[in-house]
Amino acid sequence: MTETTNLTAMTEQEQREYIRARLSDKWWRMNNLYQIENEQGQLVRFRLRPAQELLFRCMWFLNIILKARQLGFSTAIDIYLLDEALFNKNIKCGIIAQDRSAAGEIYRTKIEVPFDNLPAWLRAEFPTAARRGGANGGYILFRHGSSIQVATSFRSGTVQRLHVSEHGKICAKYPEKAKEVRTGTLNAIHPGCVAFIESTAEGVGGDFHGMSMKAMELAKAQTELSKMDWKFHFFAWWQDPKYHADVPMSGLTASKTQLEYFAAVEKAMGCTITDEQRQWYVNKEAEQGAEMKQEFPSTPLEAFLTSGRRVFDPIHTMAAEGDCLPPLLVYDMDPVTGSREKARKPEKLDEQGIRSLENMLLVWELPDEDEDYAVGVDVAEGLEHGDRASIDVVARSDGRQVAHWYGHLDPGLLAQLVAHIGKWYGTDEYGPAFVGPERNNHGHALLLKLRDHYPVSRIYAEEYLDRDDDDETPRLGWLTTRQSKPVLVDGLKTLLRGGVSGIRWIGTISEATTYVYDKSGSMNAQVGCYDDQLMSYMIAQEMRARMPARPVKSDLKRTPKHWMAH
Template structure:
């Protein structure tokens, strides 16, 4: 029997890529928490995720938000809408892999008979269809993750817990076809490749689109748990949790949209584990998920609060169209490597710290600008600009900010940058320090010489100003680096795989701010 013209038009509409959500909700069923098979109606978080998908995506999330389940549905749709598709679902361990394959079979078998392709194979954690498509579920660490296939849809689950993630990701990306979709998804697990990829995507340093889903907004899947927690709390304490009972962090969560039922559940969950564990598995902000305790140099609670303030107060750098007098050199970099939160004021003094690299794509060259009140007003970072050109940029920023007092770290690309600033650009307003030559004659040196002793001194000055609230930080990037800046066996620096260039540049700007003298340029 044929189909009506109306139904044919509806099917044509459903087959369009912009209608993925409607396709899933029309054809796929899932088993709900009561064990009943029901139409797969997506949550708001799942809809946001599906609507925003691009070629490469990275997802930091709270636990149990159903993103793996919707990824399975997307793989099934890919195989039906586009015959001869190859989809790969990778889990971090065998137990999870088995669970994913069970959900895949359940969703696939729920398809209407007229839509579901016949299968050639439906075992060994792989479904092969007569239309040439297949979906394979494997465990991370499997030597044959891609098995020579050209992949059209890939979902990598709990990537932060993988062993040898660089090796496997490289293998998978080489197998991905044109127009394919790659999803890296995980809860946090400390500072590792997943952490680096996520924050690089936020800073637009790689091609991934970042997503973050917190536990507060994802509460629709936990309503019954919240009700149970409220009952238990009341039975123990004789009353419900009230706003008067909340601590400072809970009050901030209330401002972020958490309900009293959610905060009750949070308290009960923390009582069984720890606050640090809750932050990792149920973060309210993306940076909170990666908080490192113990050997952190900066107070991570205060760093996290500063990041929350940036989000709540919607602090953003000045739009380029609102700046009329920016030098052409800085215009080229604005919004990419150079950012300003406050324009220079006539008569005000400014202080610049510069920590420079060789510009070979590894460490970053960073410039931080503070005003006389200790507020961060501008930031520049780039890891591909050579030292000779960094001298031009420092000169331009320094002169733009009222011939600011500049402190340049002498190591790496600093020596050549200092020389060019002094002798080619005639920039004289630079930090100097005294030393003695081999004849015990006092000499003045331009720049700052960082060693284990001086590094400890300038970082401790930074810690004091930040923790006493004597400075204002407007850069998320700087605060993120402060979170992973640790002391290990007496040495200070970023944890392995992370950067500390903005931290050091800010410490150098503070050195300049503490100087008594400004020199004429």
């Protein structure tokens, strides 16, 4: 970025010559040309702060920004849009505010004030064709064809530069307005448009949460973005230098839990938090209480505050977040033939305009002949807008996640996909991987189909005593009940507590953070969230514990004995 300059120390003629020589440099303009009102209502020169500068250095065409409070992104983005409207022809810029009052305030303080306080000679070079402002927003149409408008929605037409301010608040307070933004404004975005959606988090569920999670998954997978993909940006409190406090002479006043928390943040985010930053956080948390995590988040997943008591310890899941890795390969796997192709960018976007990794096979490790694998499957109905199905492959030796798939397939096709993945992670000598599909609900349909494509001996079977004929009858699949679910959960809790969860996919960790106890004491995904990726992973870990041992080679030559002889 360009260095800032004190224009007030120059004469008017010097100022004019100096500015004209630099007007072609956008970043000089951003740091020197515009005035805004500070918190005391005084006019001050706008300067890009470190986090704002980082955003513009890393920006993409479409940008979704999850942030801590008071980092000034809204102001910076609006100045960016005003500058675009002034110095480009035929550019339509739009700012969507959370409500009419906010629209009026944004228009006055972030559009009118910076524009009206340009040097008079420079402002005269941008004559307006129409201009209207008020308590509910406003617009300026310049004679060179560009415009900038602040409103609560844009119902028609397209914009080339867009800012949706505090989208999390819009989704939480005005769901119908959020739907209008999704179906109207966002659908009107074309390749090459520059857009910013920014907000502090306002709980889980809703469009902002969903868009953030999908964009974060693309970022974690290190997937190359197209012009129609949203790039995820996260800005934590510890990234702003103003958030620090003096440490008392006696030393940092943090509890053991807080010290563990800071250690988990550093692992999850790959950052270093100084004692001065830690002291600020301790002081602020005493003031903010339970709202601290939402208002001043340390990691993206922490930002989305959950309602209800979390099942998994937040510090443990945050530490596990630091172990997540981008997949080695992403395959588009045909569920019928089992053929694998390196995934190409799908052209179809979801209703939020987000491309996701759904229906893709994420691979961290290719099959190893010397390793045994267990597979967990969470089955869903397969409808495009319903719950998702999920498949996880873990290594028997240490439980590490080696492959993962989630998406929408009907149970019959899902069974074929499971069979192909299980056979791929098997060996010629010992057979395919050990599979544990959930048999609840639509799992019955999957199991019926899976038996046609997979050795029954490599499908988990729960045995029970048939009371009619006293025969021991196997029932294929894992049945998740109020009694068996704690078995899965306790297993993962143990792994998380020991720092050996094996989780590599951020989506699995994301669902663990929103898995809560409801009012009746049952464990489920919080309303608006999913638990399918979490369930398939926990089932895979349970299958790892229950799968039969690989026979030693000397045993393979022996004559099999009747089961009653053991």
